[in-house]
Amino acid sequence: MKLQVENLNYSYDASPLVADIRLHVKQGEFVGLIGPNGSGKSTVLKNVYRALKPDSGWLAMDGEDLQAMKPKALALQMGVVGQENTVPFDFMVEDIVGMGRSPHKRLLEGDRPEDRRIVAAALAQTGMAEMARRNYRNLSGGEKQRVLLARALAQQTELLIMDEPTNHLDIYYQLQMFDLIQTLGVTVLAAIHDLNLAALYCSRLYVLKAGRLHRAGTPEEVLTPELIREVYGITAEVAVHPATGKLSIAYVPAGMAQREAALVR
Numbered sequence: 587m588k589l590q591v592e593n594l595n596y597s598y599d600a601s602p603l604v605a606d607i608r609l610h611v612k613q614g615e616f617v618g619l620i621g622p623n624g625s626g627k628s629t630v631l632k633n634v635y636r637a638l639k640p641d642s643g644w645l646a647m648d649g650e651d652l653q654a655m656k657p658k659a660l661a662l663q664m665g666v667v668g669q670e671n672t673v674p675f676d677f678m679v680e681d682i683v684g685m686g687r688s689p690h691k692r693l694l695e696g697d698r699p700e701d702r703r704i705v706a707a708a709l710a711q712t713g714m715a716e717m718a719r720r721n722y723r724n725l726s727g728g729e730k731q732r733v734l735l736a737r738a739l740a741q742q743t744e745l746l747i748m749d750e751p752t753n754h755l756d757i758y759y760q761l762q763m764f765d766l767i768q769t770l771g772v773t774v775l776a777a778i779h780d781l782n783l784a785a786l787y788c789s790r791l792y793v794l795k796a797g798r799l800h801r802a803g804t805p806e807e808v809l810t811p812e813l814i815r816e817v818y819g820i821t822a823e824v825a826v827h828p829a830t831g832k833l834s835i836a837y838v839p840a841g842m843a844q845r846e847a848a849l850v851r
């Protein structure tokens with residue numbers, strides 16, 4: 587399943603918030619969307635998963651116009667792990683994960699043994715099996731995030747759109763979640779804040795700055811100290827880590843850099 591976004595423009599009010607966004611995710615690719623707070627990552631993703639309607643632009647999955655797709659057809663092909671993780675009612679964890687099966691069922695059809703098996707597998711894969719009967723509302727932020735991933739896994743789509751899917755997770759579950767997603771071999775577009783995680787898992791990155799695409803390329807092409815300074819305004823050292831063979835980024839706080847400079851003088 588490939589995803590194409592061409593010349594996406596979106597504004598919440600009169601001034602354009604994201605403009606001329608063009609991004610492509612090839613079949614099976616894990617692509618990251620990075621950029622500072624407020625740069626428009628969620629806005630782009632919301633246009634992709636149709637929580638927002640583009641002012642203009644063309645978005646497609648395998649060449650099929652996303653905006654013209656019926657909701658059920660879309661839900662069979664695109665799973666979403668969004669930032670918003672509140673639910674209005676008292677649902678049990680397994681109920682929420684079970685919602686991932688609804689696009690696969692006919693109207694009012696109950697759970698089939700296959701659905702129960704898939705839900706149980708998704709709960710096990712995300713380490714939530716023992717909390718299956720807990721009230722979702724009483725979970726921690728990280729546990730909720732794992733439930734929402736489990737729901738997306740139960741949906742069994744070929745494309746996953748994820749908005750900061752690991753921001754509440756401890757480091758074990760951050761790695762476990764991305765490892766798991768990688769082994770699924772599905773196509774992924776994910777907004778990611780942690781540049782080290784992005785470097786570990788993404789084959790390509792798109793960098794947003796103030797609603798515009800600032801750079802695109804492999805982590806090695808994109809995550810240079812110069813770009814990190816341009817986009818985030820901080821000093822960073824970037825090296826290939828011998829243990830992973832991937833880029834590793836160390837941030838140098840401004841105060842520390844000044845003290846170092848003073849010592850050298």
Ligand SMILES: Nc1ncnc2c1ncn2[C@@H]1O[C@H](COP(=O)(O)OP(=O)(O)OP(=O)(O)O)[C@@H](O)[C@H]1O
Pocket residue numbers: 598599603621622623624625626627628629630
């Ligand atoms: N419903 C809305 N109405 C008006 N402005 C909005 C709305 N939602 C978001 N914005 C603004 O749009 C800008 C981009 O927000 P967005 O959530 O897309 O950024 P982001 O890159 O995902 O940020 P973060 O890293 O903080 O999650 C922000 O300045 C935000 O305040």
